[in-house]
Amino acid sequence: MTGFGRGLLHGLRVTARNLLRRSVTAQYPDAKPELPPRSRGVIALQEENCTVCMLCARECPAWCIYIDSHKEVTPQQVEGARERSHNVLDRFAIDFSLCMYCSICIEACPFDALHWTPEFEYGEYDILDLTHERDRLRDWMWTVPPPPAIDPGGEEPKEIAAARKAVERDATKRSTATEEES
């Protein structure tokens, strides 16, 4: 179909097709969106895991993580043993008005103390209230979804790969040993 009026007809056809199709609009405040588990909504802190290693605060490109801590010394438990000192967290705060949701802190944390949660409704009227202190960050932990299952055919997790390799190595060692015996 070519010639005069083709564009006009096409316009009418497109709009008519849209009219007859169901619109995909999500009625957001009435219906909550289903976000994927790895959505970057807000950062949660499992403060029991935190060792105050400061890696997250140092890696943060926006400098939005504030950590204060002090050292506590546990007196020697056994005669002659050294006194053990460990870090105690005094303050852990993330300023979400500065945060750019780059996820570097979460990647950097060696102890899985930081997690993403898909919650996103934490707007405030005062910008100062966007700084979430440790109790608030801890509360976000309850909203962290379980990690999604690994894709079929995807790369296996490092831990499992390492364990499997160890087992295979043991098996080969044992079989070579039996061969040498016989």
Place this chain on the structure above:
Amino acid sequence: MADALEVALRCVAVLAAFLLLPLLVGQTEHKAMAHMQSRVGPMYAGRFHGWAQLVADGVKFAQKEDVAPAAADRTVFAIAPGVALVPYLVAMVAIPLGPGLVGQDLDIGLFFVLAIMSVGVLGTLMGGWASANKYSLLGGMRVAVQLMSYELPFVLAASSVAMAAGTLSLPGIVEAWEPWWLLWQAPGMVVFFVAGLAELQRPPFDMPVADSELVFGPYTEYGGIRFAMFLLAEYAGIVVLSALTAVLFLGGWHGPSADDLGWLWTLVKTGAVAFIVIWVRVAFPRLREDQLNTLAWKVLVPVVLLQLALTTVVAVKIA
């Protein structure tokens, strides 16, 4: 006494139609346009799919302050929305809904309606001039140009039907209408509809109000209830144009079981034409000012002149 009562009743009926039908068209436009653009449109007002959106809009408009620019010609500025709105109310008086179901059966109904409809455009022109704003003035001038260009094909197309029917009375035209006129008067119908759209400054012929370049042209300085009156005038205009198209070209109340459901047929045809008005708005981009006039003078006028010649030949042949 009975006469006075009947007149009052007719006036109230016409007023009710005037207040209800444009809102219906407006709401349909809200929803249909939204879905044509893959949106859902108003959803909250009135709790069910936003059916009360226009009521809410009206309340909002009524609450707003009535502002007039310091340099404006205040009297003209103030009465312009009324001048734009009232003609469509008056036009509705003469449009028949069913056999005998008409505000006032005028012998020169068609002439009356066409004359009155052009007055409505003057309201926009007045608003554009009185606002003391360059965009409004530009818009007003474009309204004037558009009126000049499109009034001719509009009236000629209507006169083609009048010639075919041999009367200027709108109910008379519907009485004389026969289904094969659909084919006979088809070019006239298209010209009438397109020219009517242009006269209402509806997209794609909304160069005078062009919100993206003239910031709504003649309506720039208007707000509150006066702006609402301009808007209502636009939708009342759609109703009048659709009803006229239905009555003149689509056979008004003719249809299956026309004796009982004639009024419904007229309303259905009017609604269908109004839907096309909305559809065209969504689907087509705005015409440039020169394209606008080219369309009127180089396409519509020749087509309608040919239609007139055809009508004359056939009408004489029949007679």
